[in-house]
Structures are given as structure tokens and as C-alpha cells.
Amino acid sequence: MGRRKQYMDDGDDSSDDEGGRIRFDITDQDLEEEAEGFYGQHKTNKKRKRFGEDYTDDEQEEEETYMHGGLGLGAGSSSSTVSPMAKFMNFTTAKSNTKSATASPQSTSASPEPSTLTPNKRQERKMKAQPSSDFGKFNAYSTGFGQRMLEKMGWKTGEGLGESGSGIVNPIETKLRPKQMGIGFRGFSERTEEQKQEAKRRGEVGSSDEDEDMEEATALPGDFAGGKQPLAKREAWKRKSRKPKSVFKTAAAILAESTNDDQHHLQQPATQQKIIDMTGPQIKEVTMADLQQSATWIETTTRLPELRHNLRLIVDLAKGDLENLSRDKQSNALRMKTMEEECEVIRHRKTEEETRMTKIQDVKEMALDLKNASRNALATVGYEHANVTALFGHVFEQMQQKYSTEIEQLGLDQLVVAVWAPIMKFKSAHWDVLVDPTWGAADVQKWRSLLVSNDDPVRDETGLLVPRPKSKETLKATPYETMMNTIWLVRVRSAINNQWNIRDPDPLVQLLETWKPLLPRFIFENIVNQLVLPKISRAVSDWDPRNDPEMIHTWIHPWLPVLEAWRLGELFTTIRHKLAVVLRVWHPSDESALHIIMPWKEVWTRQQMESFINKSVLPKLTRIMRDEFIVNPREQQLDPLIWCMAWKDIISEPILSQLIENEFFTKWLDVLYKWLTLSRDRVNYDEVREWYLWWRQVFGSYELDENKVVSASFRKGLDMMAMAANGQPVIKS
Structure with missing residues (x-):
């Protein structure tokens, strides 16, 4: 106890000794002294x-x-x-x-x-x-x-x-x-x-x-007096970065930035961005300016709230005014840009109109020249001795050189037809279509670019010629189409209906061949479908193959280049039907049928020709070979074979090979077998060899020696002859 008391006395003077006991009570003084010591x-x-x-x-x-x-x-x-x-x-x-x-x-x-x-x-x-x-x-x-x-x-x-x-x-x-x-x-x-x-x-x-x-x-x-500058801090990483210094912009700087932004965002209208701040207990709307500025000591302090409120109100009003000015400036810039674009369009349109007025004035002078030339020709009766090129060629050349791409826009085709129509009307009154079918075609071909038609192609934006787009509206006839329909076609229709002979197709064929690329499409179709084809159809219906001395292909085939085969398909059907009726009583010895059918080989299709031959010709040839042709080495008659071989250019090669194999070589091999199977003293092999070579020459004259069926059949006969010559039994294959 004494040691403990001594120990405590050495360590702390605040201890007390009462009655031999140590006090452990802690007083306020002990706490103060302990705190002061800490x-x-x-x-x-x-x-x-x-x-x-x-x-x-x-x-x-x-x-x-x-x-x-x-x-x-x-x-x-x-x-x-x-x-x-x-x-x-x-x-x-x-x-x-x-x-x-x-x-x-x-x-x-x-x-x-x-x-x-x-x-x-x-x-x-x-x-x-x-x-x-x-x-x-x-x-x-x-x-x-x-x-x-x-x-x-x-x-x-x-x-x-x-x-x-x-x-x-x-x-x-x-x-x-x-x-x-x-x-x-x-x-x-x-x-x-x-x-x-x-x-x-x-x-x-x-x-x-x-x-x-x-x-x-x-x-x-x-410390920095006397010119000494503080040491430059190193840009080392810190656990807590320092708060950036707030930088305030002036009104001029804000307007300057808005001017730079206008140059990049003129395509879009000026809009104010909305930013919703949801980081706090309440949702509030902030602007970009609020985000760019961090809280300062003035904003966080609570001193002078009235003054701070008034300052904030003044700042907000000034900021609102600046934003309104910025938006107004952007709006004005957009309006200015739009107005400049409109002015540019107006200037461009004005230039185009001025150019167009210059062209119209030039076209007006050309029209006066054409009017004077037409009046002079009418007064001097120049229509009778001159053509369109001689009267108006100098003006037409100017039109082609200056306004070749604007004929329709400037109405030049109307001027051309206005002076052309009187001349065509005057001369067509004395025009003989069948005698001079190409009259006027040279002038039309030369100045065709000035005569606009609805069938002509147009130029696209790149200058290339493309088909004219079809409009849902009813097409109106152009001046050129009206002139050809009311003057030229009237004269041609009269000549076809009253003067033209169906057996003489050349004048009308020449007329259509010359005018086909120059006429409007509807006029050409009108001539073909309403004037030419009906007359040809009536002639074919009246044609009699037995009694008509003139072959039908002589006055039908000339129309093929103009009308083409697809237009004459119905006529061809009628012709095949008439020929099939005649061939029912036909004998192959009559070669007139061959002369009538041969010209149609290149006109009818391959299927049409094979079908017609198989039904009307091949049965006759098969019957004549089967009934009238006989293989006789002593006295051979070749007429039936010649009649059949005459059709080899029309009959297809497979059908002809089958006909020869079935109707000729069957009989020929049978005769050869009988000849070779006679007793040896009765068989002269030299005669057999000559007979064999003679038949090879006959088929060679018809260019059939390379035919597979003909070569194989002659090979069989040669094998039979070899067997007989060698003393072997002859086998008929």
C-alpha cells in the first residue's frame, strides 16, 4: 500500500491522501489540466x-x-x-x-x-x-x-x-x-x-x-517584397484539386461568341437549351451560364441577403437581356441569309428574263423576215417554182444555229409551220402520190429539228436525249402534226383508196419507207392500219392458188420491210390454210407447189414451216416413195426419188433422214441381200460393186453423202458385200 501510494505520488500531484487511502475521484481541475497537457x-x-x-x-x-x-x-x-x-x-x-x-x-x-x-x-x-x-x-x-x-x-x-x-x-x-x-x-x-x-x-x-x-x-x-517572385508550383497530382477561378465575360465577349456561333449554326433556328437539375432535393431549371460558373464565397454566405438578392436579380435581368439580344441577332442573321438567297434567286431570274427578252426580240425579227419572204413569194407566184428551202432557208439556218435547244420554248416551230403550210397546201393540190411518192420529204428531213412532234425525245438536265415523259393529260397536236394530218395525209389517203393497185406495191412501199422516220407516229399507224392492211387482207382473201397465175409472194413480200412480219401474221395464217387445201389433191410430180412454198421459208418461223410440211407435204412424199419407187438393178427409175429430193431444202434434216432410211434403204438393202445370197456362179461381184458406187454417186449429187443415216446404211451394204466375197454367210443387219 505504501509502495502504491508512493508510485501514485510520483506520477500525479492531483492525488489526495485521506486516512491512508488514495482518492481516485476526477475533478474538473483534473480534466482541465489533462486537456491543457494534451x-x-x-x-x-x-x-x-x-x-x-x-x-x-x-x-x-x-x-x-x-x-x-x-x-x-x-x-x-x-x-x-x-x-x-x-x-x-x-x-x-x-x-x-x-x-x-x-x-x-x-x-x-x-x-x-x-x-x-x-x-x-x-x-x-x-x-x-x-x-x-x-x-x-x-x-x-x-x-x-x-x-x-x-x-x-x-x-x-x-x-x-x-x-x-x-x-x-x-x-x-x-x-x-x-x-x-x-x-x-x-x-x-x-x-x-x-x-x-x-x-x-x-x-x-x-x-x-x-x-x-x-x-x-x-x-x-x-515575403515577396524586393522583387523576389514565388516559386512556380509543379503541376503535380493533388488529392484535392483547387477550385478553378471564376472568369466572367463581358457583354461584348458574349455577343462576339454568338456571332461566331451564328456562322456555324445558321442552318438551325436559335433555341434556348433547357437543363433540369435533379441533384438536389428539389427539381430546378438552370442555364448554361449557371453551369459554367461555380459557387463563390458570396453565393454561399448568408450575409446581406437583401443585397445579394438585388445583385442576383440585376445579373439575371442583364443575362436575360444578353440572351434576348443573342437570339435576336441569330434570328436577324438567319433572316438576312434568307433574304440574300432570295435576292440571288431574283437576280438570277432577272438575268434569265433579260436574256429571254433578248431572244424574243431576235425571234421577232426572224418572224418579220419570214413574213416578208412569204408575202413576196405569194405576190410573185414563187410557190410554183421554188421550194421551202429556197424561200426560207436562210432564216431557218439562223434558228438552228442560235436556238437549237429552245425551239419549243420560243415557239419557233409555230413560225416555221406558219410559212410552210401554205406552200404544202398549194403544191399538194397538184401532187400525184403514186408517181412522185417522195415529194417534199427532202425539205422535211432537212428542217425536221424545227418541226416539233410529241414523239420526239427531249433533253434532260445533262443534255442527253431521253424519251418524252408521258403525261396523263390528253396530248395536244403540235403545229407540225396538224399540218401533216390536215394537208399531207388527206392527199395520201385519196391516192391509196382510189388509185393504188394491190398487185403493184412498190410506189406505196417507197412512200412509207421514205416518210416513216419523218412522220408522227399516229399518222404512220393510220396509213398502215386503216388504208394498207385492210386492202391487202381483202386481196389475200380473194387469192386462188389454183387459178391465179401470179404468185402471192410477189405482192406480199415487198411489204415486209415496212410493215414487218408481226403485222402480217394473220395474213400468213390465211395463206398457209389456202395452200394446205390445195395440197390435199397435189401430186409430188407437180413442182408448182414447191415454187409457191419455197419463198415463205424465211418468212414463216421454223415451227410454222415444219408443222405445215409435216401435215401437207411429207405424207405425199412418203406415199410416193412407198408405192411408186422400186429398187431395180436392171432398170432403175429415179423419178419418185427425184421428186422427194427436191424438198430437201425445206424439209428438216432429221425428217428427211428418217424418210430415206425407211422408204429407200429398206428396199435397197433387201435387194442387195437377195443378190448376194444367190449361188456364186450367178453373182458377179464387179456388177455389185459398180451398182453400189453408182448409188453413192446419186446421194452425193444431193450432198447427202455426209449424212449419218446415209453413211451408216451404205456401210451395212459394204459389210454384206465383204461377207459374200469372203465366202461367209451374208447376214442382213
């Missing part, structure tokens, strides 16, 4: 100065001594050790800060110059790198208590902590941050000098950067 300060009985009174130098030095204490520092001793970081920072009161504002700029901290330090403080600075002799002290009231506890556990002065002495040697240093400064404010480093030295020994980077940041953060305005 913060390195001791409560003094020094009377605080009232507001406006100055400290004396001794009082100020005494207060600084207490304020700069640290953990484990004895406040009651004049030789107490001060923490190096506490000496480094050396924060003072407001009055002392004012006095230290004129400190030398060479100082990297707020500590005073060595000349102003007391002897005790100089000694403390010298001992900064040496192990502290006060290591292990707990507070000012328990001096040596912690040290004695460590020594009892084996620790010795100057050695590190731990069983092997590898722990720290110097006490844990503390570093006070300036008054009213938060953690990491303005890059303030919380590390002490000991921690920095340890970091350097470990090779960690960043310690020098933190020193520079701390120097700049703690430097006073007078």
Missing part, C-alpha cells in the same frame, strides 16, 4: 487583456511559450523542448502576425530570425536532430513518469523503442495548423519535419512540392 498549453492566472489593450513584450513572449508547446513538453520549466514543427510554424496572435509581416523574404516559414530567438530557443533548434532527453514524459505534472515506466520495461536513453531498439528514437512530433484553417486548406501539409526526413530516406517523392506549397501558403505579403 494541447501543450497550461492555464495561467494571467489576466486577459480587454479589447483595445496592448500586451507587453514579456506577456507576449510568455503566451507564445505556452501556445507553442506540444505533447510531452513541460510547460512549467524554462528549458522545455519545443516541437520542431511547432517552431517551424510559429503561429502567433493577430498582433504578432502584424509585426512579423515585415520578416525577411528568405524565410521559408513564419519562424523568427535566429537573431530574435531567445537562448533557450536557439538551444532547442540545435537539439532538433538529437534524441530528446524528455522522451517518455507524459505531461508537465508527471515529469519523468513515462520515462521511468519505459526504463522499468528495459528502455534506455538514446535508444529506440521496442525489444530490439528498432522503433522511433525521438518523440512523436505534432504540427499545429494556422487558426481557422481546415484540413488541407490551400495545400497545407500536415506532415512534420521528422516525417518529411523519413520520407526522403525512403525515397518518396513529393516532399519538396509540399514544402513549396507550404511556403507559399504560409508566406506573408511582405
Whole structure:
């Protein structure tokens, strides 16, 4: 009990002894002293100065001594050790800060110059790198208590902590941050000098950067006097980036930016963007300007709310005015651009109209020239001795050279027809169509580009000729179509109906061949379908193949180049039907049928010709070969074979081969077999050989010696002759 009491007396003076017992009650004084020992300060009985009174130098030095204490520092001793970081920072009161504002700029901290330090403080600075002799002290009231506890556990002065002495040697240093400064404010480093030295020994980077940041953060305005500039900070990564400085734009800058934006966004109308802020408890609408500006101290403070509200209202009104001006400027720019485009269109249209007026004036002069030439020709009876080219050719050439692509737009075809129609009407009254079917075609062909028709192609935007687009509306006849329909066609219709002989197709064929590329399509179709084909159809219906001495192809085939075979398909059917009726009583010895059918070989299709021959001709030829042809080596009659061979150019090769094989070689091989099977004294093999060669020559004259069926049949006969000559039994294959 006595030992315990002595132990407690050594460690804490606040203990009390009553009746041989130790009191463990904690009083308010114990708590205050404990707190003062933790913060390195001791409560003094020094009377605080009232507001406006100055400290004396001794009082100020005494207060600084207490304020700069640290953990484990004895406040009651004049030789107490001060923490190096506490000496480094050396924060003072407001009055002392004012006095230290004129400190030398060479100082990297707020500590005073060595000349102003007391002897005790100089000694403390010298001992900064040496192990502290006060290591292990707990507070000012328990001096040596912690040290004695460590020594009892084996620790010795100057050695590190731990069983092997590898722990720290110097006490844990503390570093006070300036008054009213938060953690990491303005890059303030919380590390002490000991921690920095340890970091350097470990090779960690960043310690020098933190020193520079701390120097700049703690430097006073007078530190950079005399021309010395603060050290440039390295752009190193920080745990917390500094808030960017707010940059405010002037009205001129905003309008200038809106002008640059107008150049890129003239195609789109000016619209105000809406941004909904849902990060807070309430939904609110913000603008781009609000997002670009971060909150400042003025916005976060609650001081002077009326003034701040009025300023914000003024700013919002000014910002709204600027936005309205920007939108108005963009709208005006768009309107200006639209108006410029409209002006450009109007200028272009004006230029086109001026060019068109110039062309119209030139066309008007051409029309006057044509009018004068037509009037002079009518007065001098020039229509009878001159043609269109001689009268108006010089004006027509100007039209072709100047306005070849604008004939229809300028109405030049109307001018041409206006002077052409009287001449055509006058001369067509004396025109004999069948005698001179090509009259007027040369003039029309030469000036056809000036005579517009609905069938003519048109030029597209690239200048290429394309078919004229078909309109749903009823097409109106052009002046040229009207002239040809009312003047030229009337005269041609009269000649076809009253003068033309169907057996003499050449004049009318020449007329249509010449005028076909020049006439409008509907006029050509009218002549063919209403005038020519009906008359030819009546003639074919009246044709009698038995009694008509003139073959039908002589007055039908000339129409093929003009009318083409597809127009005459019905007529061909009628002709085949009439020929088939006649061939029912026909004998192959009558060659007139061959002469009538042969010209149609290239006109009818292959299928039509084969069908007609198989039905009307082949049965007759098969019957004549089967009934009338006999193979007789003594007296051979070839007439039936000749009648059949005459059709070899019309009959297809497979059908002809089948006819020869079935109707000729069957009989021929049978006769040869009988001849070779006679007794040897009755068979003359030389005669057999000559007979064989003679038949080869007969088929060779018809160019059938290369026919497969003919060659195979003669090969069979030759094998039979070889068997008989060798004395072998003859086998009829």
C-alpha cells in the first residue's frame, strides 16, 4: 500500500491522501489540466487583456511559450523542448502576425530570425536532430513518469523503442495548423519535419512540392517584397484539386461568341437549351451560364441577403437581356441569309428574263423576215417554182444555229409551220402520190429539228436525249402534226383508196419507207392500219392458188420491210390454210407447189414451216416413195426419188433422214441381200460393186453423202458385200 501510494505520488500531484487511502475521484481541475497537457498549453492566472489593450513584450513572449508547446513538453520549466514543427510554424496572435509581416523574404516559414530567438530557443533548434532527453514524459505534472515506466520495461536513453531498439528514437512530433484553417486548406501539409526526413530516406517523392506549397501558403505579403517572385508550383497530382477561378465575360465577349456561333449554326433556328437539375432535393431549371460558373464565397454566405438578392436579380435581368439580344441577332442573321438567297434567286431570274427578252426580240425579227419572204413569194407566184428551202432557208439556218435547244420554248416551230403550210397546201393540190411518192420529204428531213412532234425525245438536265415523259393529260397536236394530218395525209389517203393497185406495191412501199422516220407516229399507224392492211387482207382473201397465175409472194413480200412480219401474221395464217387445201389433191410430180412454198421459208418461223410440211407435204412424199419407187438393178427409175429430193431444202434434216432410211434403204438393202445370197456362179461381184458406187454417186449429187443415216446404211451394204466375197454367210443387219 505504501509502495502504491508512493508510485501514485510520483506520477500525479492531483492525488489526495485521506486516512491512508488514495482518492481516485476526477475533478474538473483534473480534466482541465489533462486537456491543457494534451494541447501543450497550461492555464495561467494571467489576466486577459480587454479589447483595445496592448500586451507587453514579456506577456507576449510568455503566451507564445505556452501556445507553442506540444505533447510531452513541460510547460512549467524554462528549458522545455519545443516541437520542431511547432517552431517551424510559429503561429502567433493577430498582433504578432502584424509585426512579423515585415520578416525577411528568405524565410521559408513564419519562424523568427535566429537573431530574435531567445537562448533557450536557439538551444532547442540545435537539439532538433538529437534524441530528446524528455522522451517518455507524459505531461508537465508527471515529469519523468513515462520515462521511468519505459526504463522499468528495459528502455534506455538514446535508444529506440521496442525489444530490439528498432522503433522511433525521438518523440512523436505534432504540427499545429494556422487558426481557422481546415484540413488541407490551400495545400497545407500536415506532415512534420521528422516525417518529411523519413520520407526522403525512403525515397518518396513529393516532399519538396509540399514544402513549396507550404511556403507559399504560409508566406506573408511582405515575403515577396524586393522583387523576389514565388516559386512556380509543379503541376503535380493533388488529392484535392483547387477550385478553378471564376472568369466572367463581358457583354461584348458574349455577343462576339454568338456571332461566331451564328456562322456555324445558321442552318438551325436559335433555341434556348433547357437543363433540369435533379441533384438536389428539389427539381430546378438552370442555364448554361449557371453551369459554367461555380459557387463563390458570396453565393454561399448568408450575409446581406437583401443585397445579394438585388445583385442576383440585376445579373439575371442583364443575362436575360444578353440572351434576348443573342437570339435576336441569330434570328436577324438567319433572316438576312434568307433574304440574300432570295435576292440571288431574283437576280438570277432577272438575268434569265433579260436574256429571254433578248431572244424574243431576235425571234421577232426572224418572224418579220419570214413574213416578208412569204408575202413576196405569194405576190410573185414563187410557190410554183421554188421550194421551202429556197424561200426560207436562210432564216431557218439562223434558228438552228442560235436556238437549237429552245425551239419549243420560243415557239419557233409555230413560225416555221406558219410559212410552210401554205406552200404544202398549194403544191399538194397538184401532187400525184403514186408517181412522185417522195415529194417534199427532202425539205422535211432537212428542217425536221424545227418541226416539233410529241414523239420526239427531249433533253434532260445533262443534255442527253431521253424519251418524252408521258403525261396523263390528253396530248395536244403540235403545229407540225396538224399540218401533216390536215394537208399531207388527206392527199395520201385519196391516192391509196382510189388509185393504188394491190398487185403493184412498190410506189406505196417507197412512200412509207421514205416518210416513216419523218412522220408522227399516229399518222404512220393510220396509213398502215386503216388504208394498207385492210386492202391487202381483202386481196389475200380473194387469192386462188389454183387459178391465179401470179404468185402471192410477189405482192406480199415487198411489204415486209415496212410493215414487218408481226403485222402480217394473220395474213400468213390465211395463206398457209389456202395452200394446205390445195395440197390435199397435189401430186409430188407437180413442182408448182414447191415454187409457191419455197419463198415463205424465211418468212414463216421454223415451227410454222415444219408443222405445215409435216401435215401437207411429207405424207405425199412418203406415199410416193412407198408405192411408186422400186429398187431395180436392171432398170432403175429415179423419178419418185427425184421428186422427194427436191424438198430437201425445206424439209428438216432429221425428217428427211428418217424418210430415206425407211422408204429407200429398206428396199435397197433387201435387194442387195437377195443378190448376194444367190449361188456364186450367178453373182458377179464387179456388177455389185459398180451398182453400189453408182448409188453413192446419186446421194452425193444431193450432198447427202455426209449424212449419218446415209453413211451408216451404205456401210451395212459394204459389210454384206465383204461377207459374200469372203465366202461367209451374208447376214442382213
